[in-house]
Amino acid sequence: MTEHKLSDTLAAPGARTDVGPAVPAPGAVGALRPLGLDQARLRPDGLLGRWRRRNAEDTLPHCVDNLHSQGNIGNLAAAAGESDQEFAGMWFADSDVYKTLEAALWELATSPADAGLKDFVDTTTALLARAQQADGYLNSHFTIAAPEKRWLKPDWSHELYCAGHLIQAAVAAGRTGGSPELVAVARRFADLIVERFGPEGVEEVCGHPEIETALAELYRLTGHRPYLDLARRFLDLRGRGLLGPGRFGPVYYQDHVPVRDATEVAGHSVRQLYLLAGMVDVGVETGDRTLLDAAERLWEDVFHTKTYVTGAHGSRHRDEAYGDPYELPPDRAYGETCAAIASFQWNWRLLLATGRARYADEMERALYNAIAPALSADGRHFFYSNPLQLRTGHAGSGEEAAARRLPWYSCACCPPNIARLMASLPGYVATADAGGLQIHLYGDASLDTGVAGRPVRVEMRTDYPWQGRVELTVEDEGGRDEDPWTLALRVPAWCDTYAVSVGGETVDVPVQDGYVRLTRVWAPGTTLVLDLAMPVRRLSAHPRVDAVRGCVALARGPVVYCLEQADLPPGVVLEDVWLDPAAPVEAAHRDDPAGIPVVLTAGGRLAGSGDALYTALDESGPGRETGAPLALTAVPYFLWGNRSEGPMRVWIPLAATG
C-alpha cells in the first residue's frame, strides 16, 4: 500500500468529491480518491447505463412497493404508535427500508427530478423520526414485538446491523445533501450506541457485522471521532467469543479469532465480507496497518481458494458459509447476491487504499457475473442464491435454492442491496490521485471531474463488455505545457492482448501493475483508443477444485457464459451435453442489444449414459465416450433464466481431454 495520504491528491476546484459510498476522509491513508458518483454520467444506451436506468425505473419502485406490501413500512408506523400492525417479516426488516433509502438517495444525487423517490425519502425519514424512541433507539421489531429484549441478544438481534444500514442511508443523505433529517435521526441512534458500547460501555459486538463500516463512514461524514473509535472497538472486541457458540459455532459470525489474526475467510460469507469492509475503513482512517494487512491476507485466501469463477462467494447452504479450501460445488453454490455486493464493496475499499488493479478486476468480475445475474431482465425479480448449475429435476422450491428469480423474499436483504449498488454504480467507474485519473470500469460514460486543480472531462464511448474497444476523448481546457498528468486505463487480468492509440497513432505502452499509464499534456480533444482483445477463453479450475474436474467455463472479456436448456434441441438433457474440445468456440454478435448481444457458438457431443450409477472402469471406459455431435450456444451467465425456467450450467464437461 502506498504511504501517502489522500489529502495529497488534488480535487477539482469546487467539486464535491465525497458523493458516493466509502469515501475516505482527507487524512486517511490510501492511494486513490473516488470521483463522486455525480462526476460520472452513465449514458443510458450503454450496458451500465441501462442497468442504472432499470434500477431507477423498475427495481427501486419495486422495492418501495414491497416495503409497503410486505409490512416493513407498517412496522415502523406501528413503532411510531400510528398503527396496530403486528410485526411483519424478519426481525431485521428495518434494514430493507434503510438499504432502499440509501439507494434512493444515491439515485437522487444524479436524478433530482424523481419526485416519487424524493417523496419516499421524505416520508420515510419523517416516519423514522417518529418511530425513534426518546433516547435515540430505533428498531421496529424490538420496539413493538420484543421491547423487553432490547440489546439482550447481540448474537442474534441484528440491532447494530440494522443501525448500520440506517447509518449508511444517512451517510448517503449527508453526502448527497438529500436529507439532513435522516442524518439527524441516524446520529441520535449512533450517539446512543456510542454511549452504550463505547469505551465506558459494555463489551459486546453484533452477530452480523455492518456497524463497523457504517460507523467509519459516519465519522467520515461528520468528523466525529467517537464513531470511528467505536468502529475500531467493535473490531478489537471480535474473536473473543463474546457472542457465544451459537448454532453454527463462533466461526459463523467471525467471532472465532481476532480479526487481525485471521488467516482465512470463514463462516457466513456476507458477515465475513462486511466485516472486511469495516476493517479496511477503520484501517485507512486510523492508519492501523495491521487491519489492512489482515484484509489483504484474507483477500489472498478467498480469491485463491474460495471464490467461484463468477466472483460469487459462499459454498454452503446450511450456514450460508464459505466451505473448505477448493470446496466450490457449482450446483450447490450458495453465492448469495449480498455476498457478491459485499465483495464488490470490500474490493472498492481495497482499491482506494492500495490502487492495485486486482481489486478493480475483482469488482468487474463480481459486477458482471455475481451481482448482475441476480436481477431479471425486467429488474423486478431476484435471485438470493446464485448457483452455477441448475440440474434437470431440480426440486428445490425453497427461496434459498429457487429455480427462477422471485419477485421478493421473506428474507429480502438482496433486492434493496442490488438497488443501492446499481444506484451508486457511476461512482466506481474512475478515481483520481495526485498524478491524474484512473479508469477502472469501462462503459458508455462521461466523466466531469478535476485534475491538478482544474476541470477535466473524459468522454468514454464503448460497447463494453460486448466489444473490447474503448474510445476516450479528453477535454482539458486548462491544460498547459507544464501540466502533464497521467491517465491510467485498467487492462483486465483476463486480457492478454491490447492496443493503445492516441490521436490515431498507435503507441507502445506497457501494462504496469494492471494499468496502461499515459502521462502527457492533454491537448483539448485528444482522442485515445484502448482495444482489449476479447477472444473466447476456456477456463479450467485449479485441480483441487474437484467439483468441476474435466470441465471448462467459457468466458469472453469480463463475461462468463453458460449453457441453458432453452438453447438445446427438444429431448436433450443438459447433463448429457459435453463440449467438444476440438471444435472452435466463437463469439457471434446478434442485433439484440436489449437481449443477448453476444452468444458463443461451440461444438458439443451427446454423452452416452447408461442406467447404472456406478460401473467398473474396465467395462465401459472412463465414462467419457463421445456420442452424436450437436451445435451449442452459450449465453452470458448474467442473462440466464430470462427466457424459460430450466437447467443451466457454467462448467461444461469436456468430451475428451487428450
Added chain:
Amino acid sequence: MTEHKLSDTLAAPGARTDVGPAVPAPGAVGALRPLGLDQARLRPDGLLGRWRRRNAEDTLPHCVDNLHSQGNIGNLAAAAGESDQEFAGMWFADSDVYKTLEAALWELATSPADAGLKDFVDTTTALLARAQQADGYLNSHFTIAAPEKRWLKPDWSHELYCAGHLIQAAVAAGRTGGSPELVAVARRFADLIVERFGPEGVEEVCGHPEIETALAELYRLTGHRPYLDLARRFLDLRGRGLLGPGRFGPVYYQDHVPVRDATEVAGHSVRQLYLLAGMVDVGVETGDRTLLDAAERLWEDVFHTKTYVTGAHGSRHRDEAYGDPYELPPDRAYGETCAAIASFQWNWRLLLATGRARYADEMERALYNAIAPALSADGRHFFYSNPLQLRTGHAGSGEEAAARRLPWYSCACCPPNIARLMASLPGYVATADAGGLQIHLYGDASLDTGVAGRPVRVEMRTDYPWQGRVELTVEDEGGRDEDPWTLALRVPAWCDTYAVSVGGETVDVPVQDGYVRLTRVWAPGTTLVLDLAMPVRRLSAHPRVDAVRGCVALARGPVVYCLEQADLPPGVVLEDVWLDPAAPVEAAHRDDPAGIPVVLTAGGRLAGSGDALYTALDESGPGRETGAPLALTAVPYFLWGNRSEGPMRVWIPLAATG
C-alpha cells in the same frame, strides 16, 4: 414379487422363527422368511462376529453409560416424579433409550448371560412403567417440560417417532421373550395412539416417520389388527399437507405427495427411508400391492440417481436431505449413519417380500461401507455424517461435519441405532423359503435351522470380505433320497467370476437372479465351496455425477477403499495425489487381522498445482499434467480415521484418461 404367502414356507420343528427385526406374519405376502437371529451364530473370529462382539462389549455399554451421563435416563426419572432434573438433550431423547433397549434385547437373545444388559433392560423397563402416565402416554419431554403441548405439534414433536422406537424395543422384547413388561408398556401407549389417531380419531401424521413400521411390527407380534390398520392409515394420510409447510417445505417430511404416487425419494433421507420400510411392512401384511410397487419404484430412483458408492444416502447438510438426481458431492455428502441403517432395514424388508438379490446386494454394500464406517475401531466413537472426502484444511468442527468420530452427539440418534443393527446382525445372514435356504451375507457363521420340517445345520467358514472363498458344510441328518432341497448362495453383483465345487468336484451352476442354486439331497457332511473372485475394481460414476468426474473409486469384493493422509509421505497434500491409470492396483494381504487385513497398492502421480484458482485452458492445458510418481496405499473406507485425524478421499482423480 412372488405371489405365495409366507405360511407356505416350512419351519423347522419347534424352532422360533420370529426372533429378529421385521418378521412378516404367517399370512403376509412375501418370498422369503427370516431364520431368526438365534438360528445364526457368528463366530467371534470372523469380521461380522467381531463386530457383534464389539457391539456387546463396547458399543452397548457405552450407549448405556451415555444414557445416564447425558440425562436420558434422568429425563424418565423426572417424568416418573423421582427426580427434579430439568429436561436434558433433544426433545426426542427418549428414542435413544428405546433403541438401546432394542439393541440390548437382540443381544440378550443369544447372550442371555449378560447380567449387566439384563439389568439395564429390567430397570429401564420398570422406570418406563413408572414414567408412563395413567392413560398410557409416555414421553419424558412433554411430560416434564411441555405438558401443555402434548400432541399439539405433530410436525415437530417426534412424539409418535419416539413411540415407534418404544414399540420396536417392545417387539424385540416380545420376540426374544426378554421383557413381557416392556411389551405391556408399549401396548398401553399404542392403544392410546390407536384411540387418538385411529379411524374415529384425528387426522394427523408424525413429522418423522417411524410409527408406521413400528405399528406393523407390533401387529405382527400381537396379531392385534388395529395396530396394522393405524399404520396403514398413517400412510394413507401422508401427502395431504397435514403437517404444514414447515421450515423446509412439506417435502422435508415426505408430506408433499401421497406415498403411492411418489416417483422419487425426496426430503430428509432418514425420514424417507423409515417411511419406505413402513410401506413395505404394511404392504406385505395387508397385501396392498400399490404400497410395494411404490417402494420398488422409489428403490429404482434412489439407487440409480441418489446413492453414494458407499451405499450412503443424503447429499445435503442443510436439511439432511436427498439432493437432485446425480447430486452426489463426496466432500459434502451427508450420508447420515441412521440413513444407511434405515436403507439396510428397508432393503431387508424388500428382500423378504421379493427374494430379489439386489436388495441383499444393497444390504451388503451399506453394511460394509455406510454403516461400519460410522464406528471407530474401539466401538466407542461414531460418525453422524459419513463424507466420502475430508479436505485438507477442513474447518468444520460441528457435529454434522466432524473431522473425527466423536464419543457421543447432542443428537444421539446414530450410536444406539448402530447398536441395534449390530446386535441383530445374525438375523440377516440367511433366509428360508419352501424350497430351502438362501445365504445372503457371508461370514464365519453357523446356521442351526430347519428345512422341510427337519433340522439342518450349515457351517460356513470364510475370511470374507477379505477373501472370496466360502466353505460350507451341510449337516442334514434327516435327509432322505426323496427330500431334495435348494441351497441358494448369493453371487454379489460386483462379482463377475465365481466357482462352485461340491465335495471337491467343480460343478457348473449358473447364477439365476443373483444366486447359484444347488438343489439336491444333502448327504450329511456335504462340503461345498463358493469362490468369488475379488479382483480390484476401479469404479467410475455415471457421467451425470459431476462431482466425481475424472475420478475412480477403488473397491475389492464388497469393500470400498479410500486414500488417507496417514499413508502419504510427509508434506504431500492428499488433494494433489492422482491415480496413475497405467499402474496396476493390487491387493496386499497383511498379517493384521484386527487392523487392516487387506490394503490396495497403486501407482500415483503428484499433480502440479499453481497458485491461480482459474486459468485459461490454452495456457496450462486441462489441469491434468502429471508430476512425480509416488506409491499409494488405499485402505478400507470403513477403517478410515482410526490411525490419525486427517484428509481422506474415496474418489481419486485419474492422472490421465486417454
